[in-house]
Amino acid sequence: MTVPTDYPDPDSVTSHRAPPGPGQRMGLRAGAGTLIVAALAVGGAIANWRPINGGGAEARERPFVQAGRFGETVSTRVFDATVLDVRGAAKVSNGGQSHDTAGVWIVLRVRLATRDRAMSIGYAALRDQRDREFRATTRFTQPLVGAGRVLQPGIPVEGDLAFEVPRDAATRLSAYFGQEQIDIRMDDLAEVLLPTVDKARVDEWASAPAPVPLASARAVAP
């Protein structure tokens, strides 16, 4: 009878592997434990890896910024923004009340327009040369920022926006506008570099006694 090669004759098997003894079983378990600990250590190292000082999420989730010049219209995906004028003051008046500041007021005349759908501008801020952020003041109602003013497509709105900044920050500022009020990660931002102002001009603003009246928001022709 011919024996198939897949089924060798048991008598031809030259050796058997004996079942592992207690020592071997302990060794196997210790080996498995070592591998688990090693896998956890490698996983932990990968999870805690912080390339370039960490904070990678901030770079990944940074806003999409469209930059433009003072006086020009900056278009983001959903809205247009134009900074028409910059003024400074020691006091501003709004609704018949005067407001002073620990620094200096920066007042922007701004035109905002949405293109396709009704929306509000939730974020308006200035940034200085040290990359410090100064949000539009909330000491009084500003009709151009927040949910109070809903922009309608095709109807631009103009008005003043007031910001408080330290005097040493007022010489070189950029303005930013966005849709989201709190979380601006991955939001569309319009950036406008404001004209440079010398320190003497800032001091002049900060010492002027007369309050600068703030223009309320109004619809203008497209």
Added chain:
Amino acid sequence: MSNHGGGPGAGRSGLGARLLAVPLRWLGLGTGVAGLAASGLFGGLDTVTKPEVPTVAVGTVVDGGPWNVTVTGSRLVGELPKLHLRDGRRWFSVLATVENTADESRTDFGDAIRLTGVAGIAEERPSQVLLVRDGSRPSYLNPGLPERLAFLWEQDDSTPVPTSATVQVWGTTRRLDTIGETWEWLDPERRAEVEVPVQDRRAG
């Protein structure tokens, strides 16, 4: 004749066999005790004392992070414009100059001051924070612009007028958030305590 036995009394012997025979519960307990003993060798079982919070004088700048806080006084006041005060209550105010030392406008300045152990006040955190400059309630404080703030608590008007109060200045630490992988001000802790005299200004 086989050399593999199977009869009674023919079990494995040696340390390995004994360890394998130990119930898992006892093995876990033994491992835990061994871990505690090892921890104790390196000081893990030592008594930990709570870090002392310094007491500073009125007018001292406390680095709260992200706030520089200078507590300047405390007052009892009655009705305040634009604020609703329930019947049988008065305002307990703590005055402090607060400067935002971060590089962005921040909303959490209300967390910088807390009050404990004052009769008639249930909450540690203030219910309102006003800008002394004009009585407004700002949502943000901007960097580099110190502002004098009034932190307000409603106090039961039937409680005796306190002569002083212990004000806590709290701060946080800027570190990488391990979940969001962003730099945040986290881990709130007391940074200092200030014993402030309380002035009753309700008549004026």
